[in-house]
Amino acid sequence: MNRRPVFLITMLAFGFAFFYIPILSMMVYSFNASRLATVWGGFSTKWYVSLLSNRQVLTAAVLSIKIALLSATFATILGTMAGIALARFRRFRGRTVFSGLVTAPLVMPEVITGIASLMLFILMAEWIGWPAQRGFTTVTLAHITFSMVFVTTIVHSRLVQADAAIEEAAMDLGSRPWQVMRDITLPVIAPAILSGWLLAFTISLDDVVITNFTTGPGTTTLPILIWSKVKLGVTPDINALATITVLIVGFGVAIAGWLLNRAEKRREADAHLAYQENR
Template identity: 60%
Template structure:
């Protein structure tokens, strides 16, 4: 009896938790098809706001800029974060390791306001000393986001490298392979899933950032979160609901495609193992 009551309570808690998390997203999607301009009053079904979105050049430009910044940020963060993870995992104890590890992971715990202000002061000082970067632009946003997201990439890749069996790499080097070739042929494919996960995480963090971008951006480099935030202060417009619905749909499609690919890979792996056992 107690087990049954516990199961009902857990099921209820789970339903309420998911409703709390996904209810606002569902309401946003529903009201993106609202005829009325008031997002809290249902005026009938309509798709006109998606057409209005295509005419809102300011919102489209901000979305395109955010996607471009996020892609550049994720790529740069994966490269630098992977190098930092290799140093922390493969180089053992070295002088300055504690300081290096603290500097790499500091953005994980540092408030974004402090990070944004520090980077702004850095860019201003660099502009006065060497003339670069000139003003606040997409370049400064990318540099700031790489600094912020590299810490997350380092943690993800470092955990994968620490769990990896190094005997395969050692066997390849015993057979005459150079370290760079071992890394490209053996290490990189083995840590590829963590690199993809780290890239997606960095992409999401950059696309979602508002605080740091507000400090290091300038005229002509307004990101989507900044546009949405400035619009929300005056009231949410249906065009923002439509854009958010499109983004949710793209993310959902990406998740389904990734799950499908993973399912096929798991089935192929099971078949390969069965063939290996049968051949023995």
């Protein structure tokens, strides 16, 4: 490969322009003074002011964050268990069904998952009287279900990369199994657990379709609020909201990526050092 891949670099530039021009355009228009969302009428920050004084938006944002925190935490616990089970236990009854169950939600169209979950909750209410009404609880349960499989995928791929022989060696050297879990397995998958939690948190915070089906009166998350507004057309305050979201997520991802990258490098350096010293 001594030639510069001009075609590939051009495609990259074209692709990134395609990715980012709509987002940048939306950010620029969030500072538009005009009420007509697509016609420029001078610079203004009034949409940010009106957005931040809108109680409905703030309540919905707080509710979304609560649901995302709760569902991401439960999804991480269940998803990590499933990841460990699939990576470390080769034979158990129903393993094939189990691995199917953790892959299917990844690709299942959301509309189908949405109506299926809603019908489950309605029939449960009919038959056992719980959940009495749909809202916070049912949305959280549905979010845990579809986000846990993302955690499983991340933890599982981390565990199959890590060498199970290290765990075996620690056992041979006299470690108690709980020590192996605490000192080897968990530290090895810690970055995967963290990225799994972050992913579960974001997809819960972002979800429209499944929330739309499983929520009830009075439980309006931020995406549902935006959804009901944008169905009516482009409005300048949604541009402002989108800009804030993109900036927060952008900074969050950049910082998380930087921290994970640094931790990875340090661990590689430590491993290298340990190897050199023991030669």
